[in-house]
Amino acid sequence: MALRHVGRLSTQLAAWTTTKLAAGTASHGSRAFSVAGNLGSSHQQQQQRPVNRRLEVDFQELSLMLCLQDVTLIDVRQPAELVSQEQIPGSLHIPLGNLREAFQLSSEEWQQKYGVPKPAKHNKAIIFYARGPIASSAAVETAHKLGYTKSRHYYGGWEDYCLKNNLPVTKPRNSDAVETAKTLEDPLQPHYNYHYYNPDLHYL
Numbered sequence: 001m002a003l004r005h006v007g008r009l010s011t012q013l014a015a016w017t018t019t020k021l022a023a024g025t026a027s028h029g030s031r032a033f034s035v036a037g038n039l040g041s042s043h044q045q046q047q048q049r050p051v052n053r054r055l056e057v058d059f060q061e062l063s064l065m066l067c068l069q070d071v072t073l074i075d076v077r078q079p080a081e082l083v084s085q086e087q088i089p090g091s092l093h094i095p096l097g098n099l100r101e102a103f104q105l106s107s108e109e110w111q112q113k114y115g116v117p118k119p120a121k122h123n124k125a126i127i128f129y130a131r132g133p134i135a136s137s138a139a140v141e142t143a144h145k146l147g148y149t150k151s152r153h154y155y156g157g158w159e160d161y162c163l164k165n166n167l168p169v170t171k172p173r174n175s176d177a178v179e180t181a182k183t184l185e186d187p188l189q190p191h192y193n194y195h196y197y198n199p200d201l202h203y204l
Helices: 002-047 059-067 096-103 107-114 133-145 157-165 175-184
Strands: 072-075 126-129 152-154
Touching: 059 072, 059 157, 096 133, 126 133, 126 157, 133 152, 152 157
Parallel strands: 072 126, 126 152
Antiparallel strands: none
């Protein structure tokens, strides 16, 4: 009698254990699937970020403009950055802190200083870029306030250009370049987090 009772208890315990293990496995699998799904969704959203064509250009559009030679491309990075980074071919270098002064030059002064005609205020082919989007978006805001309301920026910047062209973002480091960069640093120039982008910036 006692043996039959023990046998029933063993059978019930085994059944209970099997049920719990199955439930735990299913729950764990569900949680893992949920986490993986969230990560995949986040990556997909990042990849599918829409381009605001009124304020931005992407790599494809910029490449076409460069090919057609129909663009005034302005690099707004600081001089110290260009010691370790190249420029997109055909671009002018006007640091962000000098942008307002530059666009207030007369057409003759601009031509003399930069060697190209000054773009008109209604020109849609004025494009700013930096290493990332924050400095270039600030350049657009400055330009819009000065009346260049059609100007835009390459939100991917130098890093995206390098990625698309399989180029290194920075030149090989050497001690001379580091010292040169230090001497070119301007304490009056604002410093930016080049990897931060605020999509809620308002433009005039």
